[in-house]
Amino acid sequence: MNRILVVCTRQIGDVLLTTPLVRAARRRWPQAQVDVLGFSGTLGMLRGNADIHELIEMPARPGLSGLYAFARRLWRRYDLALVTLPSDRAHLIAWIAARQRSGVLPEHGGSNWWKRLLLDHAVVGTGDEGSRHAVQEKLELLAPWVERPETPAVSAPAGAPLPADLQAALRERPVVVHVPSMWPYKQWAPEKYAQVVRTLLDRGHQVVLTGGPGARDRECIGPVRSIAAAPALLDASGRLDFNQLVTLLQRASLYIGPDTSVSHLAAAAGTPTLAIFGPTNPQRWAPWPGRPGEQPVHFQRRALEQSVGNVTLLQAELPCVPCSKAGCEDHRQSRSDCLIAITPERVTEAALRMLGEKASPGSAPARG
Template sequence: MSNYSKLKPKKVLFIATRQIGDVLVTTPLISKARELWPDAEFHFLGYRGKLEMLHGNPNISEMIETSDRPKFKEYLSLFNRLFQRYDLAIVTQPSDRAYLYGLVAAFRRVGVLGGHPQGKDVQDSQRRSKSEKQNAWKKFICMHTVDVDYFKQHVIAEKLRLLECFFKNSAELFSKPITVTPPAGEPLSPAIINELKQPFVVVHSGPLTAYKRWPLAFWQELITWLVKKGFQVVLSASPAKQDMQLNQDIISLLDDACKKQVIDAAGKLTIPQAGTLIRSAALYIGVDTSITHLAAACNTPTITLFGATPPTNFGPWPNDFIGEQPYQLRARTQTIGNVTILQGPGECVPCRKAGCLDKADSYSECLDLLEPKQVIEAIEKVLSTQ
């Protein structure tokens, strides 16, 4: 690996063209780059509506938004805006489009390359060969690349390793506490403030895809237990129709007394407002989704339910952890810092497939078998240490 420790770029472009969680996990990378280049100007390119996780981030002076499926006219306008404007582009996603933006924007580039299948059968070998061919041009245009490893390498470490070539000793990357920077908070609306009572627990039941869902009846049992323990429960959710409906389905299962202690905040919070709410909560409980990463970043005790996703790759980062890997691949319960990850039973856990049927609307048996009792035990343990 070449050493570029003497390189001092004046303008740097970070590129993350995916979801809001993928944007949030770039913040340790941005912070570390600021340590390297205290006088550089940092810009960030991402999809429109996905950059709220960077709200108020002191290291980013300009945010550039683009459509996830730009038409030719928008491409042209964006390319004109980016063309050779930067000394360095840091491509944090392995997509062809992200690399194309990096190629247009800067003379030098570093980037993440898509992972190769781990298996040894003929099909896996063919996929690996195809992936290597697809990555060849990306390696050619970069001064340094980092391979994805969905089972052994945490996404935070993956992003930080993009800076390896700028350190004389790359061990420095992981020798200090590593922190995810949440967005600056925004005031909650009076409608929510007037309903809130202390202590409250934020519950986020809606993932982006169905195979990360926990059964409705389990949410009913858990929320009923929380209310009986004296907590108010705030159900957060995105404005997406399926997430708002999920909250309604859960509430419909609760008895009248329990319903009075539940606030449905679905679609009523911006990402910065969600951060404000979570910071004041006694506890956060959620599935494998971006808001769970936000909760961990806000230093709120966070309990998350993981199914197919390897926590070693995308578990919420416990703030101030020192090192490259906080988590074990498989453990029914593991707590590091303020984060507790719960996994269901089964030797196949985690499989990194899209549920048992390997498609977005699949079920996941490991989550269906992760009983409320396991979650309640984790809550009691977390609360006993506060």
């Protein structure tokens, strides 16, 4: 295998979780060129990754002319394609690009019959309800060539210098808080984040807010941004690329955030990570610890609080948790009662414990 293509046409967090697969392929074939293909705007967390030769960006909706141009560019350019998700388009790209193909299939799918015909090796995915983490599932794509991969680690991108004014205002070991989620059904209320941040500030911790430049992120951060002035509370949202974000995270004493790509990045960077989960199944999508060690990584499907490596994960005490749906109404704009049930007191207590402190007397968290 001299040229290998990893196909991951999904969101940013999913792309980051392909890095153990990329690393395993490079170790199996040290001389090989490994490229990664993904949608435009999703590959930023892979920039500077020493295991990757080229990042190939593809528009999410390229149209017929765009698909034809990609087909001409990629036609049988690779010896092996690794398809990390079961989508029709990803499998067609792999067939165009490579002579041999290994790919993920859904457990039940109407298009499985023709995808199996295109694959030399198939991995049957367990879906969001499954007990196998996405990192482990992706590594199974190499089963015909790699007998026993070592305990995988997700590779965070290399750090980059912070903006000069942020660097000057930053104290030692700040707490990084990421309020926004891409979709409302994964969003813990900004007002609850505000309560947690107030306590951290009262305890003397500097808090740095992160997020993107978009309108939704700005709206979510608004109730928290106004709590205090710099340098106690710094707003870095919209100012940092992923490489700069890694630098910030590696300086942090703690990261607090939701089920989102930045939480995966914090865990990969080795930062103590407190993740607030709602309907998502942690066995499948928990942030992968940055220092997994020799023991297999395994998250429980349901637990009020669980810790693996540098990751601590909180869930609600509701019988439906996790439902693996897009909230209670099963659409992206839905509410999630399991997130509503998680109190600021619970998150604050867990955060202070991770910081080596105790909660104030009389502030025992409500269960949920």
